[in-house]
Each structure stands twice: as structure tokens, then as C-alpha cells.
Amino acid sequence: MHLVLFAIFAALCLAGAINLLVQSHPINSALSLIVVMTSLAVLYLLLGAEFLAIAQIIVYAGAVMVLFTFVVMLLNAGREERTYGSHAAKIVGFPAVAVFLAVIATVLLRAQGLGAAHLGEGLNAAKSLGAANDSSNLVVLSQVLFHELLLPFEVTSVLILIAILGAVALARHEGAERTAEK
Amino acid sequence: MNGSLFHLWFIPLLPFAGFLLNGILGRRLPKWLVTTIALLAPLLSFLFVLSAYVLVMPGKDPDLRHGLIQLPFVETCPQPWLAVGALHIDFSLVLDQLSLVMLLVVTGVGFLIHLYSVGYMHGDPGYARYFSYLNLFLFFMTTLVLAGNVLVMFVGWEGVGLASYLLIGFWFQKKSAADAGKKAFLVNRVGDFGFLIGIFLLLANFGTLTFSEIAAKLALMPYWTGGVLTAICLCLLIGAAGKSAQLPLYVWLPDAMEGPTPVSALIHAATMVTAGVYLIARTHFLFDRSPYALAVVAIVGAATALFAATIGLVQNDIKRVLAYSTISQLGYMFLACGVAAYSAAIFHLVTHAFFKALLFLAAGSVIHALGGEQDLRKMGGLRKKIPVTFWTMTIAVFTIAGFPPLAAFFSKDAILYAAFLQGTAGKALWFVGLATALLTSLYMFRLWYMTFLGESRSPDAHPHESPWSMLVPLVILAALSVGGGWIGVERFGAYLAPAVGEYHAASTIPHLEIILSIVAVLVALEGLLIADKFYRRKPERPAQWAAVLPIGYKVLANKYYIDEIYSAVLVKPLLIVSKYILGWVVDTAILGGLAWLLGGLANFAGMILQRWQSGNLRSYAAWLAAAAAALLFFALYFSGWSFSSLHAEPLNKISHITVLHFGEAR
Amino acid sequence: MNFLQQDVPIDWYLLLSAALFSLGVVGFLIKRNLITVFMSIELMLNAVNLSFVAFAQQWHAVKGQIFVFFVMMVAAAEAAVGLAIIIAVFRVRATLAVDRIDRMKL
Numbered sequence: 041m042h043l044v045l046f047a048i049f050a051a052l053c054l055a056g057a058i059n060l061l062v063q064s065h066p067i068n069s070a071l072s073l074i075v076v077m078t079s080l081a082v083l084y085l086l087l088g089a090e091f092l093a094i095a096q097i098i099v100y101a102g103a104v105m106v107l108f109t110f111v112v113m114l115l116n117a118g119r120e121e122r123t124y125g126s127h128a129a130k131i132v133g134f135p136a137v138a139v140f141l142a143v144i145a146t147v148l149l150r151a152q153g154l155g156a157a158h159l160g161e162g163l164n165a166a167k168s169l170g171a172a173n174d175s176s177n178l179v180v181l182s183q184v185l186f187h188e189l190l191l192p193f194e195v196t197s198v199l200i201l202i203a204i205l206g207a208v209a210l211a212r213h214e215g216a217e218r219t220a221e222k
Numbered sequence: 223m224n225g226s227l228f229h230l231w232f233i234p235l236l237p238f239a240g241f242l243l244n245g246i247l248g249r250r251l252p253k254w255l256v257t258t259i260a261l262l263a264p265l266l267s268f269l270f271v272l273s274a275y276v277l278v279m280p281g282k283d284p285d286l287r288h289g290l291i292q293l294p295f296v297e298t299c300p301q302p303w304l305a306v307g308a309l310h311i312d313f314s315l316v317l318d319q320l321s322l323v324m325l326l327v328v329t330g331v332g333f334l335i336h337l338y339s340v341g342y343m344h345g346d347p348g349y350a351r352y353f354s355y356l357n358l359f360l361f362f363m364t365t366l367v368l369a370g371n372v373l374v375m376f377v378g379w380e381g382v383g384l385a386s387y388l389l390i391g392f393w394f395q396k397k398s399a400a401d402a403g404k405k406a407f408l409v410n411r412v413g414d415f416g417f418l419i420g421i422f423l424l425l426a427n428f429g430t431l432t433f434s435e436i437a438a439k440l441a442l443m444p445y446w447t448g449g450v451l452t453a454i455c456l457c458l459l460i461g462a463a464g465k466s467a468q469l470p471l472y473v474w475l476p477d478a479m480e481g482p483t484p485v486s487a488l489i490h491a492a493t494m495v496t497a498g499v500y501l502i503a504r505t506h507f508l509f510d511r512s513p514y515a516l517a518v519v520a521i522v523g524a525a526t527a528l529f530a531a532t533i534g535l536v537q538n539d540i541k542r543v544l545a546y547s548t549i550s551q552l553g554y555m556f557l558a559c560g561v562a563a564y565s566a567a568i569f570h571l572v573t574h575a576f577f578k579a580l581l582f583l584a585a586g587s588v589i590h591a592l593g594g595e596q597d598l599r600k601m602g603g604l605r606k607k608i609p610v611t612f613w614t615m616t617i618a619v620f621t622i623a624g625f626p627p628l629a630a631f632f633s634k635d636a637i638l639y640a641a642f643l644q645g646t647a648g649k650a651l652w653f654v655g656l657a658t659a660l661l662t663s664l665y666m667f668r669l670w671y672m673t674f675l676g677e678s679r680s681p682d683a684h685p686h687e688s689p690w691s692m693l694v695p696l697v698i699l700a701a702l703s704v705g706g707g708w709i710g711v712e713r714f715g716a717y718l719a720p721a722v723g724e725y726h727a728a729s730t731i732p733h734l735e736i737i738l739s740i741v742a743v744l745v746a747l748e749g750l751l752i753a754d755k756f757y758r759r760k761p762e763r764p765a766q767w768a769a770v771l772p773i774g775y776k777v778l779a780n781k782y783y784i785d786e787i788y789s790a791v792l793v794k795p796l797l798i799v800s801k802y803i804l805g806w807v808v809d810t811a812i813l814g815g816l817a818w819l820l821g822g823l824a825n826f827a828g829m830i831l832q833r834w835q836s837g838n839l840r841s842y843a844a845w846l847a848a849a850a851a852a853l854l855f856f857a858l859y860f861s862g863w864s865f866s867s868l869h870a871e872p873l874n875k876i877s878h879i880t881v882l883h884f885g886e887a888r
Numbered sequence: 889m890n891f892l893q894q895d896v897p898i899d900w901y902l903l904l905s906a907a908l909f910s911l912g913v914v915g916f917l918i919k920r921n922l923i924t925v926f927m928s929i930e931l932m933l934n935a936v937n938l939s940f941v942a943f944a945q946q947w948h949a950v951k952g953q954i955f956v957f958f959v960m961m962v963a964a965a966e967a968a969v970g971l972a973i974i975i976a977v978f979r980v981r982a983t984l985a986v987d988r989i990d991r992m993k994l
Contacts, residue, residue, distance in 0.1 A: 042894075042895055042896050043894050043896055046896045046900065046901075050900075050904050053908060054904075054907060054908070054911075057907075057908055057911040057912070057915075057931060058911065060911075060915060060924075060927060060928070060931065061911065061914060061915045061918065061919070061928075066921050066923045066924050069919075069924045069927055070923075070927060073927050073930065073931065076908075076931065076934065077934065080934055080937070080938055083901070083904075083941075084938075084941050086896065087901065087941045087944075087945040088945050089941045089944065089945070089953050089956070091953070091957075092937075092941060092953055092956050092960075095957065095960060096937075096960070099960050099961075099964055100934070100963075100964075103964065104930065104963070104964055104967045107967060107968065107971060108923065108926075108927060108930075108967070108971070111923060111971045111974065111975065112923055114975070115923075115974075115975065115978050117921060117923055117984050120919070120920045120921045120924070120985075122920075127841075128840070128841035128844045129840040129843065129917040129918065130844075130917075130918075131844075132841075132844040132845060132848045133843065133844030133848065133913070133914075133917040134914070135848070136844065136847040136848035136850070136851040137847060137851070137910050137913050137914055137917075139851040139855060140847070140850070140851040140854060140906075140909075140910060140913070141906055141907070141910045143851070143854055143855050143858060144902075144903075144906040145903060145906065146863060147858060147863055147864060147865055148902050148903060148906070149899065150863055150864060151864060151865065151899065154897065154898045154899050154902075154946060155897070155898060155946065156894075156895035156896060156897050156898060177950075177953075180950050181950055181953055181957070184950050184951070184954055185954055189954060192958065196958060196961045196962070199961070199962065199965055200961065200964070200965050202965075203964075203965030203966070203968050204968065206968075206969045206972065207968045207969050207971070207972035208972075209972075210969070210972035210973055210975070211971075211975045211976060836990065837990030837992050838986075838987060838990050839925070839986045839989065839990070840916075840917055840918075840986060840987065843913075843916050844917055847913050847916075847917070
């Protein structure tokens with residue numbers, strides 16, 4: 041069962057990614073990326089990370105990609121133009137990617153200690169918290185998040201606040217500000 | 223002044239202070255102040271030297287039997303100059319009898335010439351500069367004389383060469399003067415090269431450069447003669463020949479007459495050119511060990527004396543005649559050194575300073591009187607018009623000719639007598655010296671007749687007597703020329719004995735000295751008579767003689783073409799090498815090519831690297847990806863293609879710290 | 889039946905993650921539209937997230953999932969700011985072609 045699901049959704053991921061590369065209009069690329077995100081959410085479920093799967097759908101597919109689509113439509117981006125290109129990108133970049141992929145694959149295929157994905161065995165929180173072994177994923181996650189990593193959590197929220205402010209400051213229309221001042 | 227306040231270093235430093243003051247501030251100071259500073263420096267130095275002389279004299283008190291200060295009086299700076307390994311050289315000044323005598327001459331005659339210059343250089347725009355250079359010269363000369371080791375002496379040696387260059391080329395706007403300055407410096411350089419080789423040899427063989435230490439080391443080995451000592455002496459001789467204008471390095475001295483006449487008097491008659499003789503006298507302990515070197519010195523001296531005298535016979539510029547006369551008299555001093563009669567050489571040095579300075583200063587007075595005329599053929603009939611100059615110059619001319627009881631009679635005779643005593647070769651040298659004496663008398667009286675007697679050959683001139691500042695030194699020097707020799711070479715030699723060795727000139731033939739003196743006086747008289755005949759009674763005779771021996775006259779008048787020979791053999795090839803080989807090949811092609819190459823390389827590399835910063839996002843991304851892939855590849859390659867063996871200790875530590883820290887914040 | 893009951897080996901997830909990452913890099917290199925390039929960056933981030941979750945499952949450590957959580961947060965913030973920058977750039981340069989935005993050079 042898991043294998044079948046994995047096969048289908050992995051194929052969807054790859055298809056979406058390749059489509060992203062192949063399409064010339066950015067909106068098509070955006071939609072393909074949504075497909076990739078959603079498939080990844082399913083894969084997270086298969087790996088026992090329920091909370092993350094939902095978070096992926098809500099945050100990534102639901103917010104970030106929508107933002108992308110908004111910007112595409114806002115800027116009225118059309119089909120990609122044929123510009124002069126970059127020789128370095130092809131000559132240097134593709135071999136780099138190939139090497140990278142080959143290296144990772146080699147290492148992974150030689151790795152001894154990797155097993156299979158068993159669901160239902162539970163996750164370990166930090167030992168000091170003493171969570172029960174069969175707590176749900178959400179409980180364990182939140183226990184670690186709000187106990188050990190409370191400060192990084194709060195800092196992240198500050199970071200998002202800063203990002204909002206930054207985005208507003210960067211994207212603000214100059215003319216609207218001046219007319220607003222008058 | 224008592225002994226404890228006496229410091230040797232005042233003597234050089236006072237002129238140096240004068241040099242600095244006049245050199246830096248001179249142009250802004252009023253003329254009287256410049257003059258005062260310039261005159262005070264040598265005067266104070268001279269008074270110091272006099273006080274040294276007084277302090278040395280034994281006092282009436284039995285405790286002071288040897289004087290308040292004893293010679294040799296050494297002053298060394300507590301900080302060594304060079305202390306490298308085994309080499310140890312100090313700034314040391316030494317006063318002994320030889321340097322005391324020399325200093326009396328240098329500062330005394332120097333002061334008189336400074337006084338003379340006040341009048342002579344009165345209207346010159348470079349007044350302050352002139353006196354600063356003169357003081358600089360005095361500083362270096364006193365350093366040279368007082369030096370306690372060869373290196374300090376070399377400093378003074380080079381320094382007087384520099385001062386000479388500056389003063390010869392004083393009127394540097396005139397090309398001939400600038401060229402003459404350069405020539406003097408360059409020829410001196412050749413001599414200095416020999417001197418330096420000598421210094422190196424001294425250092426290699428003795429390990430020290432202090433005169434007293436070298437003498438002491440030599441005294442320990444009484445059988446060490448010849449060999450490397452000859453080499454050292456010959457190298458020192460080259461240096462001395464350069465500075466004292468002996469063959470073959472004399473060519474700069476006639477040209478040096480381009481400088482102001484007081485400069486010629488001070489530097490090129492009385493003091494600087496005698497530095498070579500002083501050097502040989504100082505290092506006499508080396509020369510005494512090398513009969514070969516002494517022979518070379520004597521031959522060089524005698525040959526130069528004769529050679530210069532023959533040229534001086536036909537010169538028409540009053541200062542040129544005196545220049546060749548200087549070369550000739552220096553030849554006498556070298557001859558004296560060559561026969562190991564160092565005291566006689568120094569004696570002649572002292573008397574020569576008196577009468578030669580007097581000759582030059584009087585010539586300057588004549589030139590000043592005639593408004594700049596220096597050609598003998600245009601002078602004449604000045605006897606009644608400038609009487610003081612006439613009488614002082616007359617005394618000088620009779621002195622140099624060697625008439626008793628004037629100064630040079632005693633000193634010249636001492637030299638000729640010492641030469642005569644040295645065997646057959648000595649007698650040959652004596653004969654050369656005698657012939658030179660004849661020529662000396664002849665050309666000096668020629669000069670005397672053509673300048674002062676007869677009818678004036680330039681009727682437009684209005685000669686006027688010089689101001690008192692120029693006449694007083696003339697009179698003083700004339701007095702010294704008259705009485706300077708009466709001390710006698712015996713007592714002089716006895717005084718100098720601690721410094722230059724015993725003076726012994728005694729012969730088995732009785733009255734030999736008196737006989738030789740009479741011969742010399744007769745020769746001088748002969749010169750006077752010939753000059754009288756040629757230049758007073760029958761003035762057309764010289765022209766007839768010249769017509770009879772046209773080639774001989776021409777050779778003499780053109781100074782044996784030595785300058786032309788040097789120019790063709792030495793100077794021109796050097797210029798060609800400099801211009802073409804060093805100029806084109808080395809400078810332009812090799813060095814310039816190298817610079818061009820390096821610049822081109824940098825340019826080229828820049829051009830290539832510039833492409834990398836194209837601003838193109840994709841190319842940047844490509845290089846990023848390539849670098850990341852390479853890093854990953856090499857990291858895994860070196861740790862066996864597995865993630866677990868990648869050393870991540872630092873990362874583990876960081877994560878532990880983060881975990882532990884926030885674990886507490888519960 | 890046996891075949892379908894099998895569990896998925898972890899390294900397949902990791903290989904998928906590597907493949908997605910490489911595709912993201914390739915997209916970064918060959919796409920000419922600025923927004924599409926940005927999307928490729930998001931793809932790369934997601935690939936990394938997948939490998940984190942896989943390892944978290946492998947070693948039963950929830951820390952991996954927490955890391956993914958934070959990555960998501962930061963990626964969202966980054967997407968917001970990045971798109972704002974793209975808008976600002978578009979206003980100035982009036983083009984979204986990556987090759988035309990090359991002012992940062994010598």
C-alpha cells in the first residue's frame with residue numbers, strides 16, 4: 041500500500057517538477073509547483089509526519105504559491121523571452137548538477153544503516169521530556185517545540201513580522217505615498 | 223682653559239655649525255651677520271688649536287712637566303660606529319704632533335682665506351652659500367686631520383672632495399665651471415676607489431682600522447715586509463695621488479681654477495691637496511715596511527714635479543701657472559715621503575701652504591685689480607699701481623724659487639738633501655728635483671715679470687688696490703713666508719718624531735748639506751737670470767724659441783694632450799657603454815621590457831577575470847552550483863563516500879549547547 | 889500481496905529528494921523569468937524538507953520534523969520578501985528577464 045502510494049505520488053512530484061522546467065509561461069510553472077507541493081504533502085503523510093503534511097498544504101500550497109500566483113498576475117508576466125543566455129550556465133552548471141546527483145546517489149546507495157519507513161512506531165521526543173511512546177505526532181512535536189525550542193519559535197515569529205514589514209516597505213508604490221502625504 | 227674643558231670635537235663642529243647656519247638661514251640674514259658667523263667659525267677653531275698647543279707645552283710646575291694634556295690625545299665617542307661581529311670601529315679623534323701642526327695650518331690659513339674672501343666675494347649674489355661651503359670644507363678637513371681611524375679619515379676625505387666639487391662649480395651657471403667641478407669629483411673618485419681597496423686590505427690583514435692599533439700590531443712583527451703591505455701602500459698611494467693631483471690623476475687641478483680664487487688658495491693649494499701627503503705621513507709605519515712602495519711614491523713625486531713644471535712654463539693664465547706649480551710642489555712632498563723623510567715633507571707642506579696661498583691670494587688681488595683679467599699676456603706694469611700686492615707677491619715668488627732666508631729654501635733643501643742620501647737612485651731623484659727647481663724659478667719669475675714689470679699691455683684698465691680685508695691676509699702670509707722656515711727641519715723633525723718617526727738625515731761627507739744648498743740657490747738664480755733675459759730685456763726671445771721648436775711648444779702648451787688622451791681612451795668608451803649598452807640594452811630593452819611585460823600580464827589577467835563578474839545571475843548560479851558540487855565531492859571523497867564518517871563534531875557541539883541552554887528555559 | 893505490503897525503503901525518499909533538488913538547480917540555471925527562478929528555489933527547499941522528514945522517520949527523532957517546521961516558516965518569510973523585491977525590481981527595470989537584470993558587475 042505504502043509502496044503504491046509512494047510510487048504514484050513520487051511520480052507526480054517528478055512530473056510536476058519537470059513540467060515546471062518545461063513550461064514557458066510562469067503561471068503554468070506555478071501551477072505545476074502546486075502539484076509538487078501537494079504530492080509532497082502526501083509523502084509526508086506516508087512518513088508519519090501528519091502535522092507537517094497539513095502545514096505544507098496550508099502554508100506552502102495555500103499561502104506561498106497563492107502569493108506567487110498573485111505576483112505573476114500583478115506583474116503581468118508573459119511568456120519567457122529568448123534572451124542571450126549564459127554560456128556558463130550550461131557549460132559549468134549542468135555538469136555540476138550531474139556530479140551532485142551522482143555523488144548523492146552513490147552515497148545513498150552505499151549507505152548501510154538505512155532501513156525502511158515503518159509507520160506507527162512512534163517518534164522519540166527528547167528523553168528528558170518523558171513523553172509516552174505512543175503519543176501522536178502533534179503532541180510530541182508541540183512538546184519539543186514549546187519546551188526546548190520556545191525561543192527559536194518566538195524568534196521565528198519576530199522574523200515573520202520583519203518579513204511582512206520588509207515586504208510592505210519594498211513593494212510600496214512611491215506615487216501613492218506622495219499623494220497620500222498631500 | 224684647563225685640560226678638562228678641552229674637547230677635540232669642538233674643532234670640526236664649529237665650522238659645521240657655521241655651515242648649517244649660513245647654509246640654511248644665510249639668504250635671509252643681513253650680510254654682516256653672515257660674515258660674522260663665517261669668520262667666527264674658523265677663528266674659534268684656530269683658537270682651540272692654539273689652546274691645544276699651549277696646553278701641551280710643559281708648565282713650570284713639576285707636576286705639569288708634560289703639559290696639561292698629553293699627546294697623543296684621543297677622544298672617542300662612547301657609542302661605537304660599527305660593532306658587527308669582529309669588526310669594531312669608533313668615532314675617534316686623535317690629536318698628536320702631526321695633526322696639531324696640520325691643524326694649525328688648516329685653521330690658521332683657513333681663517334686668513336676666509337677673511338680675504340670677505341673682500342673678494344663682496345658683490346657676489348651667492349655670498350652666504352660661498353661661506354657655508356667654505357665652512358663645510360673646514361669641517362671635513364679638520365675631521366680628516368683629526369681622524370683616529372681610517373674610516374673617519376675617509377669620511378673627511380670624501381667630504382673635502384664634495385666641498386671641492388661644490389666650490390669649484392660655485393658659479394655653476396658657467397658650463398666650464400660646472401664641468402670642472404664634475405671632473406674634480408670624478409677623478410677623485412678613481413683615487414678613492416684605490417683608497418677603499420686599501421681600507422679593505424687593511425681590514426682583512428689587521429682586523430682594525432685604528433692607526434695606533436695597526437702600528438702596534440706591526441711593531442709586534444718586525445720582520446713583516448713587502449707582500450700584502452706593498453699592495454696596501456700602493457692602494458693608499460692611488461688614493462693620495464687622486465687627492466693630491468699626482469700623475470696620472472692630476473688632470474682635475476688645472477680645471478679647478480674655474481672656482482673663485484680664494485677657493486683655489488685654500489683647497490687647491492694649502493689644504494685639501496695636501497691630504498694625500500698627510501695620509502702617507504699618517505700611515506708611515508706601513509710605508510716604512512715596503513721599500514717598493516716607497517720607491518714608487520718617490521718616482522711618482524719626482525716625475526710629477528718635473529712634468530708639471532714643464533707645462534707651467536708655457537701657460538698664459540696666471541692661475542693655471544700657479545695650479546701647475548702646486549702640482550709640482552706636491553710632487554716634491556711625495557718625493558720626500560718616498561725617501562722616508564716624512565718630517566721634511568710635512569715641513570714643506572707647511573711652508574708651501576704659506577707661500578702658495580699667498581701666491582693665489584695675490585693673484586686674486588691682481589685679477590680683482592684688473593677687473594677680472596687673468597691672461598698674463600695682457601698684464602704688465604702693475605708695480606707702481608698695486609704696491610702692497612706687488613711686494614707680497616714678490617716675497618712669495620722669491621720664496622718658491624728657493625732663495626734664502628725665506629721659508630721654502632729650508633724645506634726644499636731638506637727634501638733634496640734627503641733624496642741625495644738615498645744611493646744612486648736617490649741622486650737621480652735629486653737631479654730631477656734640481657731640474658724642477660730651475661724650471662720653477664723660471665716660470666715663477668716669468669709670471670712675476672709679465673704681471674708686474676714692464677709696460678702695461680692693457681692700457682684701458684684702471685687697476686686699483688684691493689680693500690684691507692684682502693690685503694691683511696696677504697701681509698700676514700708674507701710674514702709667515704719669510705719667517706716660516708727658520709725653525710729648521712732638525713727641530714721640526716724632532717718635534718714630529720713621536721708621530722712620524724725619527725728624522726735622520728746625516729751624511730758621512732761633511733758639509734754636504736751646505737754644498738747642496740748652494741747648488742740649489744745657484745740654480746734658482748739661474749732661473750731668475752733667464753727669466754730676466756727673456757721677459758724683460760729681450761721680450762721677443764720667447765717667441766723665437768717657440769718658433770724654433772714648434773712641436774715642442776705645442777705639446778707643452780696643450781699639456782701633453784693628456785686631457786685629450788683621457789677623453790678618447792677612457793671617457794668616450796665609457797659614454798658609449800653607458801648610452802648604448804646600459805642605456806638601450808639594459809635600461810630600455812631589459813628593464814623596460816620587464817616592466818611592460820608585468821604590466822601586460824596584470825592587464826591581461828584583469829581582462830580575463832573581468833568576464834567573471836558579468837552581473838549575469840545565471841552564470842553566478844552556475845558557478846555556485848559547481849563550487850558546491852566540488853566541495854561535496856571532495857568532502858565525501860576524503861571520507862570514504864559515506865555521510866556518517868563526515869566529521870561533524872563541531873556541529874554536534876553547537877547543537878548540544880543550543881539544546882542544553884534552551885532546555886533550562888522551561 | 890507481499891509486494892504491496894512492503895514498506896518503502898528510506899533511501900528511495902532520499903533519492904527522490906536528491907532528484908527534486910537537482911531539478912530545482914537545473915530550473916534555476918535555465919529559466920529566464922525571474923519569478924520562475926524563484927519558484928525553482930522553492931522547489932529546492934521542498935526537496936530538502938522531504939529528506940529531513942525521511943531522516944526523522946528513519947531515526948525516530950522529532951527534531952527533524954521541527955527543523956522542517958522552521959524551514960517552512962523561513963521559506964514563507966523569504967518568499968514574501970523575495971517577491972516584494974521582484975516587484976520593486978520590475979518597477980525600476982520594467983522587465984522580468986533574468987539576463988537583463990545584470991547591473992551588479994564591474
